[in-house]
Amino acid sequence: xxxxxxxxxxxxxxxxxxxxxxxxxxxxxxxxxxxxxxxxxxxxxxxxxxxxxxxxxxxxxxxxxxxxxxxxxxxxxxxxxxxxxxxxxxxxxxxxxxxxxxxxxxxxxxxxxxxxxxxxxxxxxxxxxxxxxxxxxxxxxxxxxxxxxxxxxxxxxxxxxxxxxxxxxxxxxxxxxxxxxxxxxxxxxxxxxxxxxxxxxxxxxxxxxxxxxxxxxxxxxxxxxxxxxxxxxxxxxxxxxxxxxxxxxxxxxxxxxxxxxxxxxxxxxxxxxxxxxxxxxxxxxxxxxxxxxxxxxxxxxxxxxxxxxxxxxxxxxxxxxxxxxxxxxxxxxxxxxxx
Amino acid sequence: xxxxxxxxxxxxxxxxxxxxxxxxxxxxxxxxxxxxxxxxxxxxxxxxxxxxxxxxxxxxxxxxxxxxxxxxxxxxxxxxxxxxxxxxxxxxxxxxxxxxxxxxxxxxxxxxxxxxxxxxxxxxxxxxxxxxxxxxxxxxxxxxxxxxxxxxxxxxxxxxxxxxxxxxxxxxxxxxxxxxxxxxxxxxxxxxxxxxxxxxxxxxxxxxxxxxxxxxxxxxxxxxxxxxxxxxxxxxxxxxxxxxxxxxxxxxxxxxxxxxxxxxxxxxxxxxxxxxxxxxxxxxxxxxxxxxxxxxxxxxxxxxxxxxxxxxxxxxxxxxxxxxxxxxxxxxxxxxxxx
DNA sequence: AACCTTAACTCTAACGTTTTCGTGTTGAAA
DNA sequence: TTTCAACACGAAAACGTTAGAGTTAAGGTT
Numbered sequence: 009x010x011x012x013x014x015x016x017x018x019x020x021x022x023x024x025x026x027x028x029x030x031x032x033x034x035x036x037x038x039x040x041x042x043x044x045x046x047x048x049x050x051x052x053x054x055x056x057x058x059x060x061x062x063x064x065x066x067x068x069x070x071x072x073x074x075x076x077x078x079x080x081x082x083x084x085x086x087x088x089x090x091x092x093x094x095x096x097x098x099x100x101x102x103x104x105x106x107x108x109x110x111x112x113x114x115x116x117x118x119x120x121x122x123x124x125x126x127x128x129x130x131x132x133x134x135x136x137x138x139x140x141x142x143x144x145x146x147x148x149x150x151x152x153x154x155x156x157x158x159x160x161x162x163x164x165x166x167x168x169x170x171x172x173x174x175x176x177x178x179x180x181x182x183x184x185x186x187x188x189x190x191x192x193x194x195x196x197x198x199x200x201x202x203x204x205x206x207x208x209x210x211x212x213x214x215x216x217x218x219x220x221x222x223x224x225x226x227x228x229x230x231x232x233x234x235x236x237x238x239x240x241x242x243x244x245x246x247x248x249x250x251x252x253x254x255x256x257x258x259x260x261x262x263x264x265x266x267x268x269x270x271x272x273x274x275x276x277x278x279x280x281x282x283x284x285x286x287x288x289x290x291x292x293x294x295x296x297x298x299x300x301x302x303x304x305x306x307x308x309x310x311x312x313x314x315x316x317x318x319x320x321x322x323x324x325x326x327x328x329x330x331x332x333x334x335x336x337x338x339x340x341x342x343x344x345x346x347x
Numbered sequence: 348x349x350x351x352x353x354x355x356x357x358x359x360x361x362x363x364x365x366x367x368x369x370x371x372x373x374x375x376x377x378x379x380x381x382x383x384x385x386x387x388x389x390x391x392x393x394x395x396x397x398x399x400x401x402x403x404x405x406x407x408x409x410x411x412x413x414x415x416x417x418x419x420x421x422x423x424x425x426x427x428x429x430x431x432x433x434x435x436x437x438x439x440x441x442x443x444x445x446x447x448x449x450x451x452x453x454x455x456x457x458x459x460x461x462x463x464x465x466x467x468x469x470x471x472x473x474x475x476x477x478x479x480x481x482x483x484x485x486x487x488x489x490x491x492x493x494x495x496x497x498x499x500x501x502x503x504x505x506x507x508x509x510x511x512x513x514x515x516x517x518x519x520x521x522x523x524x525x526x527x528x529x530x531x532x533x534x535x536x537x538x539x540x541x542x543x544x545x546x547x548x549x550x551x552x553x554x555x556x557x558x559x560x561x562x563x564x565x566x567x568x569x570x571x572x573x574x575x576x577x578x579x580x581x582x583x584x585x586x587x588x589x590x591x592x593x594x595x596x597x598x599x600x601x602x603x604x605x606x607x608x609x610x611x612x613x614x615x616x617x618x619x620x621x622x623x624x625x626x627x628x629x630x631x632x633x634x635x636x637x638x639x640x641x642x643x644x645x646x647x648x649x650x651x652x653x654x655x656x657x658x659x660x661x662x663x664x665x666x667x668x669x670x671x672x673x674x675x676x677x678x679x680x681x682x683x684x685x686x
Numbered sequence: 687a688a689c690c691t692t693a694a695c696t697c698t699a700a701c702g703t704t705t706t707c708g709t710g711t712t713g714a715a716a
Numbered sequence: 717t718t719t720c721a722a723c724a725c726g727a728a729a730a731c732g733t734t735a736g737a738g739t740t741a742a743g744g745t746t
Contacts, residue, residue, distance in 0.1 A: 012463070012492050014732060025696050030734060040694060055488065061403045061464035062732035065701045070400070080428055081629075086420045093446055097453075102460055105444040107432055114436075121441055124351070125400035125702085149394065153351050264633045271635070290420075294603045294630050296610070353702060364726045369704060379724060401702035404731045464732085 013054045022050060064125070072102045073317055074127035076118050078110040078135045078162075083260075083289035084306050085133070088160065091310025092131055099318050101128075112137040116146045128321050129156040131313045134164060140203045156320040158313045161304075162205055163332075170316045171332040172309050176206050179302040179337030180213025181220075183256050183284045186300075186339060188221050190346045192254030192282055196229040198243060198262040207232075210258045210286060233262065240265045247273065254282045260289040263299055267344065282345035297343035309335055352393045361389060403464070411441045412656055413466035415457050417449040417474045417501075422599075422628035423645050424472070427499065430649025431470055438657050440467075451476040455485045467660050468495040470652045473503060479542045495659040497652045501544055502671075509655045510671040511648050515545050518641040518676030519552025520559075522623045523595050525639075525678060527560050529685045531593030531621055535568040537582060537601040546571070549597045549625060572601065579604045586612065593621045599628045602638055606683065621684035636682035648674055 019026045024043065032039050032047035033056075039047075064070040073096055077085045089105060096103050104127060108115035115135045122130065130150065138144070139162060147167050151157050160172040187195050197214045200207030211232075215225050231246045233239050243265050257263035263285030267277050275281050277297055285292065285301045292299035312333055320328070341347065358365045363382065371378050371386035372395070378386075389395075403409040412435055416424045428444065435442050443466060447454035454474045461469065469489065477483070478501060486506050490496050499511040526534050536553045539546030550569065557564050570585045572578050582604050596602035602624030606616050614620050616636055624631060624640045631638035651672055659667070680686065 015734095016732075026732090027697075027734080028695060030732095031695090034734085036735095038694065043694080057459060057463045059404075059464040059732050060460070061400055061409070062701090063734090064400045065398075065404050065703095065731090066733050068701065080419065081422065081425045083420065083629075086425070089419055089446075103445070106442070107428075120396060121399070124396045125398040126441075261633075268633075268635070289629075290422075291630050291633050294600075294607075294634065296607065296635055354704095355702075365703085366705080366727075367725060369702095370725090373704085377724065382724080398702050401731090402704085404701090404733095405703050405705095407731065 012059070013056050014059065015056075018047065018050055018054070018056060022046060070126060070128050071100060072104055072127045073314070073321075074118075074122040074130045074132075075103060075105045076108055076115060076122070076130060076132040077105070078108050078133060080105070080107055084161075084287050084304055087306030088133075088310035088313075091307035091312075092314045093310075094307075095311045095314035096318070099314075101314075101318060108135040108138075110136040112141055112143065119146050119150055123150045123153065123155055127155075129158070129317045131158045131160060131310075131317055133159065133161045136204060139164075139205060156317055158317045158320075160309055160313045164205075168330055170313075170320065170330050172313045172316065172335065173332065174304050174309065174335045174337050176209035176337075177213040177216065179286065179304075179339075180210040180256065180258070181217045182213075182337070182339050183286070183300075183302050184214050184217035184254075185221075186341070186345070187254035187256065187282055187284065188217065188223070190282060194229065194250075194252045195223075195254035195256060196231065196247070196250065196252045198231045198233065198239075198246070198255065198257040198266060200258060201232050201234050207258050214256055236261065240269065244269045244272070252281060255284070257283065257285045260285050260287045260291055260299070260301065263301070263344075264291055264295060267295070267297070267299075277344055278346045284339075284345060288340055292340075292342070295344075300342045300345045301340050302337045303340050304337060305335055351398070352390075352395050353398065354395075357386065357389055357393070357395060361386060409465060409467050410439060411443055411466045412653070413457075413461040413469045413471075414442060414444045415447055415454060415461070415469060415471040416444070417447050417472060419444070419446055423500075423626050423643055426645030427472075427649035427652075430646035430651075431653040432649075433646075434650045434653035435657070438653075440653075440657065447474040447477075449475040451480055451482065458485050458489055462489045462492065462494055466494075468497070468656045470497045470499060470649075470656055472498065472500045475543060478503075478544060495656055497656045497659075499648055499652045503544075507669055509652075509659065509669050511652045511655065511674065512671065513643050513648065513674045513676050515548035515676075516552035516555065518625070518643075518678075519549040519595065519597070520556045521676070521678050522625075522639075522641050523553050523556035523593075524560075525680070525684070526593040526595065526621055526623065527556065527562070529621060533568065533589075533591045534562075534593035534595060535570065535586070535589065535591045537570045537572065537578075537585070537594065537596040537605060539597060540571050540573050546597050553595055575600065579608065583608045583611070591620060594623070596622065596624045599624050599626045599630055599638070599640065602640070602683075603630055603634060606634070606636070606638075616683055617685045623678075623684060627679055631679075631681070634683075639681045639684045640679050642677045642679050644674055644676070 015026050015029045019029045029047050032044040093103050106118040112135055115138055144164055144167050151169055157169045163171045163173055199211045202208045218225050233242050247269055255266050257266055263283055267283055270277055270281055277283055285299050288301045288303040292301050354365050354368045358368045368386050371383040372390055432442050445457040451474055454477055483503055483506050490508055496508045502510045502512055538550045541547045554564050572581050586608050594605050596605055602622055606622055609616055609620055616622055624638050627640045627642040631640050
């Protein structure tokens with residue numbers, strides 16, 4: 009097992025100094041053509057590649073950006089990652105992905121690990137547990153240490169940094185408005201508990217749409233689900249004795265489960281009830297009926313976040329003020345709604 | 348922006364040497380209690396954390412394992428990652444994920460980047476394009492340089508290293524056997540082109556099952572799809588004039604599309620046709636009818652791969668021979684088949 | 687002959703750590 | 717008084733790389 013070759017070894021073999029080797033490989037004019045060619049040939053033969061770790065240490069730059077996300081088994085996040093990857097690779101950056109599994113402790117650990125030299129900056133979406141605890145000291149700390157951070161999707165007002173979000177409220181508004189425009193009179197929302205920022209915002213959008221159309225907000229039509237794993241039962245209980253004709257769900261899973269429950273209750277989608285979800289995942293397209301959703305444009309979001317971060321990394325001199333980019337959503341109409 | 352504090356800075360502040368600081372923080376008996384406490388207090392105050400890059404360089408170990416996978420928008424891979432993460436974190440390793448996007452070039456780039464000091468070893472599943480090109484020099488090279496590599500799922504016989512696979516053939520066999528046992532007489536398979544190793548193996552399992560049960564292999568019942576994006580049309584064309592009563596699909600997408608096509612052709616699932624897919628993804632559970640599948644146990648696979656790799660990393664002295672672990676699949680019976 | 691230029695290298699410091707090997711100061715035993 | 721541990725600390729090298737500041741020898745200028 010021949011370990012990777014280093015400049016030192018090449019230098020020894022060719023009986024020159026390390027700096028000569030280094031300069032030769034960089035095509036420095038200080039070195040004679042003869043020597044340069046000899047070195048280059050040797051380096052190629054042994055497939056020399058500079059050690060990134062050493063470079064990082066020397067340059068105090070890793071050319072790597074860290075992504076910390078709550079979970080990966082989630083189509084939205086994977087599309088965001090695609091977007092980040094794309095931009096990052098184009099600009100010569102590599103990407104490290106770490107999972108917090110929605111755990112506060114793991115998020116802290118990940119952040120610490122990556123902040124200690126492994127990356128130049130972060131793109132992150134916060135863990136559910138962190139949002140619940142409202143403890144953001146770890147994020148503030150890395151920012152204080154001079155690490156640029158870009159937050160996306162689940163963002164925190166208290167933390168001052170660049171952010172990329174979608175107009176959750178407006179997306180929800182549009183969805184509900186569509187339902188209203190298409191003759192729904194009694195529209196329910198299936199949302200998450202309020203500490204999940206996006207759930208809260210989407211609920212606000214729902215309410216806004218009702219108010220704008222002079223409809224009443226009926227607390228009985230608002231379901232907030234804590235435990236995703238048992239959402240189907242909760243939804244069944246919720247829908248059992250309500251004669252709703254429209255449902256807006258704040259994520260894909262809730263929408264799918266709602267349709268399942270409706271089938272069980274012998275209601276037809278979309279004839280009796282129209283359903284719109286949030287997040288355009290794999291399930292939405294395949295489901296029967298295919299699901300109308302609010303598209304979050306994850307890839308675009310990732311791209312924007314990466315651009316913001318790299319911008320900041322490469323222009324550290326000028327202190328630009330932080331910005332929050334709001335991306336538009338778009339409504340994808342499929343078969344789960346009346347048209 | 349106070350950059351991260353270093354040993355040197357602490358040393359200067361406290362007017363001691365760098366080594367004293369380092370030793371103090373490691374609680375070395377060489378240092379007086381007095382000094383140690385002073386240093387520790389100071390370090391804590393300024394939240395000193397050793398720089399990973401420097402440590403990696405010094406120790407020639409990164410305590411990081413690299414994962415290279417073809418795509419992330421794929422539930423199976425995300426579960427594998429979960430499994431790897433879990434084991435790795437438990438054993439004090441971090442995880443870097445890189446995407447090849449099924450491109451050969453990107454796979455080479457990723458491998459080179461990660462091999463140059465960023466990780467101690469790899470866990471990878473090969474890009475489709477690489478399998479097609481049958482060019483594995485990049486992988487052989489990193490192995491030659493002393494990097495342990497564990498391959499999973501899509502593995503290559505020519506590359507000698509630890510491997511973790513599922514019994515694709517046997518999983519397919521069981522699925523088809525189930526169909527046969529439940530009165531299917533004319534069973535079709537929807538597979539991928541042969542250069543994708545798993546597609547080939549699963550097709551073999553399908554054939555084996557037929558042969559074992561004295562049924563004929565009818566090439567007309569075998570569909571091989573190249574382009575996933577237009578699979579639905581291909582499947583429709585394929586199924587149009589065939590009176591099959593059982594379908595085995597080598598992935599989730601094909602299974603779902605098959606059911607859609609069947610509905611369009613006014614066949615009922617499972618009454619008229621039983622369908623079994625491969626990979627237990629998000630869609631399978633939610634789909635109506637819920638999809639019977641061959642479960643690949645991704646998490647287990649990831650865990651096994653991580654264990655193999657870490658074992659090799661921590662026992663570099665003893666040259667163990669390479670092993671291929673074959674994990675069992677299991678059949679999950681849901682509503683898409685007759686029972 | 688004394689000086690300068692230039693080509694072609696080499697040396698050194700630096701990035702942040704750890705660790706081995708000094709080294710100077712005590713206090714005590716001989 | 718000399719000698720020697722023990723103690724508490726510092727200096728230096730090493731990991732692999734790069735870049736600026738030397739160094740050397742050959743040749744050219746005055």
